[in-house]
Amino acid sequence: MRERSGGSRLQSPRYLVLYALAAAGGSAAYAPLLTLFLPVYATDVWGGEGIVVLSYAAFVGAIAASLGNIAFGWASDVTGTRRPWIVAGLILSSVLLTLLFRIESVPLFLAAIAAWQVALNMMLGPLFAWAGDCVPDEQKGTLGGLLAVAPATGALTGVLLTVPDLASPQMRLILNAGLVAVMVLPVVVFGRPRAMPQLMASSAEDETRQPIVAGDPAYPADRAPVARMWMVRLLIQIAEAALFAFLLLWFRTLDASVTDNRVAQLFTVVLFTCVPLALIVGRWSDSTRRPRLPLTITAAGAAIGLAMLTFAQDITAGIAGYVVFAIMAGVFLSLHASQTLRVLPRPATRGRDLGIFNLTNTVPSLIMPWLVLALIPMFGFQALFALLACFAALACILLATMRKF
Template sequence: MTATEAGLGAQRQSLSFLWLYALAAAGGAVAYVPFLTVLLPERVTGFAGSSGVAVLAYTAFAGAIAASFANIGFGWLSDRTGLRRPWIFGGVVLSGFLLVAMARVDSLVDLIPMIIAWQLALNMMLGPLAAWAGDVVPDAQKGLLGGLLSLAPALGALSGALVTWPGLASPDARLTLVALIVAAMVLPVLIFGHPRPMPSLMEEAPPVQDPLLVERAPVARMWLARLLVQVAEAALFAFLLFWFRSIDRNVTDNDTAAVFSIVLCVSVPLALAAGRWSDRNNRPVLPLTIGAGLGSLGLLAMATAQTLLTAIGSYILFGLATSVFLALHSSQTLRVLPRPRTRGRDLGFFNLTNTVPSLIMPWLTLALVPVFGFDALFLLLAALAAAACLILLSMRRI
């Protein structure tokens, strides 16, 4: 190995750490996906009966607000202490304990405060975990990191199917099973992950003549582009089954789950390929731009779909494009944050692009679809995705 090659190798993070980190990030998804999508609705329905949908909406709203503040707060605390691992470990233990303890909750009065406490503990893990990647993964590998992060939603969805497998575990035991799976996925990176130090990633950006324009403009554009795409993704996640049934009444929830599974599984190799390409060619924003553009085209196709086959095909185009976009965006965001000392806090503000759409879109969809139909909704979402594409096109090459 030459001195040059050795120098280049020192600037790259070990693949073993990247895979362990990706496993931990997927564990973060497993921590909330099966609970919020399957286990919590079951418990709320058991408590509230026919009014369970309304109760679930209010519970989800309160939890999302708590998650938003907690992600910012614990990210900031990990910045201030200069430590990520202790916060991640504490979040794993505390969120797991609270999840298991929910088996003992027997009323809505107790459930909602427990959900809020669990969200706080969960984001004690998620906030510092996201910031840790920014501390140790160099820009030359952020595309690969984004591709690996695409495993998170896929494994999150598969975990929901696993813990609800008939005969595997009782409703209460499912909560314990989720907590154990999360610990098994997150703890290895804390125990065995020894990332190479990257001092250059902890250095403040050099002073520039106009920091507001040069440093913050990419951050604002990346934030807004993700928000616009997330709005479209949140709307489709909640109402895809209803749209399929508006075209073909014979569509079942299992059919919709199968389409979701196809999108999640196929998006992983696509995201890995796109991420590796962006690393090799030093074009981190181009795959994001293409993803937003293809997502807009998929929504336009959905607005004009007349048969179930075309509806499924157009959704798959949208789903693959936005899944790759969101995975790569999560890693490339780390590239544009200008202040390493506030990386955790700043990523918490980026996390609002995940929580805010889920609070807004269900109500907007319910107001729009009954009057104008799904076609109007998809045209609106296509415009938002197209706007995200144009925003990214306007960014200088970074």
């Protein structure tokens, strides 16, 4: 956490770029496995029962990831350092990743998935908290723009590793682990961030503080911004998770000729489109010191895209609505990830608190299936899209009416 003495008001560009590369490595560590490798492996090994195994794996993995992120974020708070946890999580998760496809027992496979998720979050929890220690508010918009590279890199890694005849399923996992190490290790070894004492100002005192006292700056009385930032991300993430899981099925109700490859290409194009847009918007929010406005506008844009999906009657309108939603939501989530660091109240528990924020990434996997089962069989996809549009609109309202941020 306290990597260097001295300091500057702004963090070095080298650290920001290497940190963004490491965040991209974090996405590459799980996106190809969860979206491409696991479904194929489950089908090959368990046949018709593969979808059941995948459902259990998703449920168990989401719980393990949630607990692991909070636990190791908190552990890095307590120990006062992030980098050893990042390296240990990288090594352990890489080893477990390469062993997954050697297991054919369902109980052991689920246990291995849980262990891998815990190890992965040993790396991810401290990694994301490290940005809070090192990146000042004046650069959080820029950081958010750089973080847009992460999901695009995860998608691109999956494309590269699934090139026909490139490697066997087992070798793909080994190559995947190697690529992740190449992306994560540079910031650990060469990042050398400038110290930001203003970001750690209250951490030395937190251990001895009493419960909240009125006027104590380390314990702000108004926690509303924290709760609102948590809720708005959850609302957008639920919508994104639902579309990611069921977009192909819906497209095929509009046009039976739509292929999975066409949808995969659409996902990739949208993710890469988000990168320059998020960078431009993030830099603008830094220069104008208006961090909330881009979040409010992109949440509104996501709601508009979902409304377009609600009324779409053909594949062209459906794709247009999805593109609007996905670009707006992608920029929103990237900027939100960095701007969240503004509202966390205690530097000494930053890792733990970010772990709690990370629940907005895992809880949607537990909520979304129930929404789908409740709405689609009786009312169709349009009812689901209408509800998700309401979620995004509510996120926009919550942001627009925030008094402090």
